[in-house]
Amino acid sequence: MKFAFIINPYSAKKNYQLFLERLSKKVENPLYIVSKSLEDTDDFIEKHWNDVDVFVAVGGDGTISVVAQKLINTQKILAVFPAGSGNGFSNETNFNKNISVLLEKLEQKKFRSIDTFMINDNFSINVSGTGFDGKVVKEFEKTSRGFKNYIKVSIKTFFNYKPIKIKFLEENYKQYNGKYLMLNIANTRQFGNNAYIAPMASKSDGLVDLVLVKKFPLTYSPFFAFRMFTKRLKDDDYVTYLPVSEIEFKVNTKTWHIDGEFKKIKSPIKIKVLPKSLRILV
Numbered sequence: 001m002k003f004a005f006i007i008n009p010y011s012a013k014k015n016y017q018l019f020l021e022r023l024s025k026k027v028e029n030p031l032y033i034v035s036k037s038l039e040d041t042d043d044f045i046e047k048h049w050n051d052v053d054v055f056v057a058v059g060g061d062g063t064i065s066v067v068a069q070k071l072i073n074t075q076k077i078l079a080v081f082p083a084g085s086g087n088g089f090s091n092e093t094n095f096n097k098n099i100s101v102l103l104e105k106l107e108q109k110k111f112r113s114i115d116t117f118m119i120n121d122n123f124s125i126n127v128s129g130t131g132f133d134g135k136v137v138k139e140f141e142k143t144s145r146g147f148k149n150y151i152k153v154s155i156k157t158f159f160n161y162k163p164i165k166i167k168f169l170e171e172n173y174k175q176y177n178g179k180y181l182m183l184n185i186a187n188t189r190q191f192g193n194n195a196y197i198a199p200m201a202s203k204s205d206g207l208v209d210l211v212l213v214k215k216f217p218l219t220y221s222p223f224f225a226f227r228m229f230t231k232r233l234k235d236d237d238y239v240t241y242l243p244v245s246e247i248e249f250k251v252n253t254k255t256w257h258i259d260g261e262f263k264k265i266k267s268p269i270k271i272k273v274l275p276k277s278l279r280i281l282v
Helices: 016-026 038-047 061-071 088-092 099-108 132-140 147-160 171-176 218-229
Strands: 003-007 032-034 054-059 077-082 111-119 122-124 127-131 164-168 178-180 182-186 208-213 239-244 246-251 255-258 261-264 269-281
Touching: 003 016, 003 038, 016 032, 016 099, 032 038, 038 061, 054 061, 061 077, 061 088, 061 122, 061 261, 061 269, 077 088, 077 099, 122 127, 122 255, 127 132, 132 147, 132 182, 132 255, 132 261, 164 171, 164 182, 171 239, 208 269, 239 246
Parallel strands: 003 032, 003 054, 054 077, 077 269
Antiparallel strands: 111 122, 111 269, 127 182, 127 255, 164 178, 164 246, 182 208, 208 239, 246 269, 255 261
């Protein structure tokens, strides 16, 4: 099985040289690109399409999503070397920072198919959302990243953030119309950093979990955080889970994050699951 590495040089505090040093000690003349743009990634994949079986994304969830989008509904396989600030998708798919383990997986040549999903014309592989966390990602991208900065930005944003208004277009979901702190679409269980926004989500059931979170009082914050980091979030007065394969709604904001990357998306919004559309290495 032939493989190639697509490296995001801006991930992991630009420490990709260390990864390349370790890789070169284990693989003779590895095929890779240090990608500076989406065009770089596209050109590299296209150039090596007929020669490569597995494309390894070296970066965070945003990098993985960019590579994965090129591989959906094909025979090509995605693998991951996590090098982001949250690494939600790699945590959920059992990829770690051990190069030897990754190379062993490549030798075993095993894969499975998982779901992905679309938000209008935007592809997503892990967790995407709007509202509070979309605003947090927008502000977070102005920092040097890292989990501590994410927490700082989250706390600062929380106190000033006005809830978003959501209006569902299908009759059987109109009971959920209203104001929310945030809305997330979860294909896997976590944002990253082991923050489990959707503990019951599955990446291979043909569904995503639509997570509606109402703005809660400050006194609820410790309970919300505790439950999120211990996989115990569930339906209650502030959190609602809707497993869906397809859904449409309007929302009064364009501020989104797609797999942790800031994005502006115009309403109305259509969510659609692409069942078993991506092969990943196991």
